[in-house]
Amino acid sequence: MGTVIMHNVVSVDGFIADRNDDVGPLHDWYFNGDTPLIEDAGYDHSGSGNRIKVSRISAEYVRPMWASIGVIIMGRNLFDLVNGWEGSPPAGDHVVVVSHRPKPEGWHPEASYHFVDDVTAAIDKAQELAGDRTIAVNAGEVGGQILAAGLVDEVAMDLVPVVFGSGKRFFGPVEGQHLLEDPHVVIQGEGVLHLKFRVRR
Template identity: 60%
Template sequence: MATTYLHNVVTLDGFIAKEDDDVGAMHDWYFSGDHSLQDDESHADAHGGVPFRVFAASAEYVRGMWDRQAVGVIGRHLFDITNGWEGHAPASDHVVVVSHRPKPDGWHSEAPFHFVGSVQDGVALAQELAGEGEIGIASGNMGGQALELGLVDYVAMDLVPVIFGRGKPFFGSFSDGPLLLEDPDVVIAGEGVLHLRYPVRGRAQAARG
């Protein structure tokens, strides 16, 4: 089974975006450095118009995560607000979109995006597609459901020194708590960001074999 991790950039008070989906300065660290995260930067327009370039302290960790990620699992809302990055996701060979609606008519038919109706089906398909790679699950409501269902091995956060006060929670509407995670096995202080990764008890040990 491929390793799964719930991941996103998150504010100090636990939000991944404002209520109107604006992320403010949360993602500035992704574009402020001099170390590229992608060998091919030709699709920068689909990712905000600027290539992903981070500072040295973040480069090895983030590049490694992106290189290992074979499949991304996202919700329909993220697909809609990004237009699926015009078929070119920042990381992963395949993207599974959890949605009750099909792929939009005429939308990038060649893109390796797969639409399924439930979180369980989404992660199951991701496991089929991942091969020897890993699976990144976007946090928020869909990711929180995956965590409740016991489908997440690690919780990975890029913690930024921003406070929103209100917004969209990292774990969405997760209600199956309290859930005790293990101590972080990744703690990397970057510039404008702190990278953290927490193993999910029971799940992570099994993923490590």
């Protein structure tokens, strides 16, 4: 079965967006380099109209990580914010959306997007679709629920030097203590620190 990685860009005080779901300067590192991250993107995942170009060091880390992904798990809030990336996710072949509402009628019928109503069902469906490939869980409320359920193997953070003060938390409303191992990946890019931690069992 594939490794389940909870992942997101995050501020140094632990937020993935402000209270209005605006990422502000969190994604600036996607545009401060000269190395294209996605060679031929059908959808502008940055939402800015700018082509994603990162530092060479970040590209060497992010490209193989994204290439390993078979399935992305996201919450309905993010799906609605980005309109499901118009059926073209930044990585992987499939997306599982945790939502109590069904897929919008007529929305990109060609896209492999699956809507389920709880996080356990999301992991089960993702494992079925991913095979041995990685399952990437977007951080936030859904990611925190999956972590709390003991279903996350690794936590990956792209830590940027920004302090938000408040907003949407990386781990969502997760309660209780969850221990991580020492980071086994520490890579300093331009304006971002890439970190990976295994979840302690």
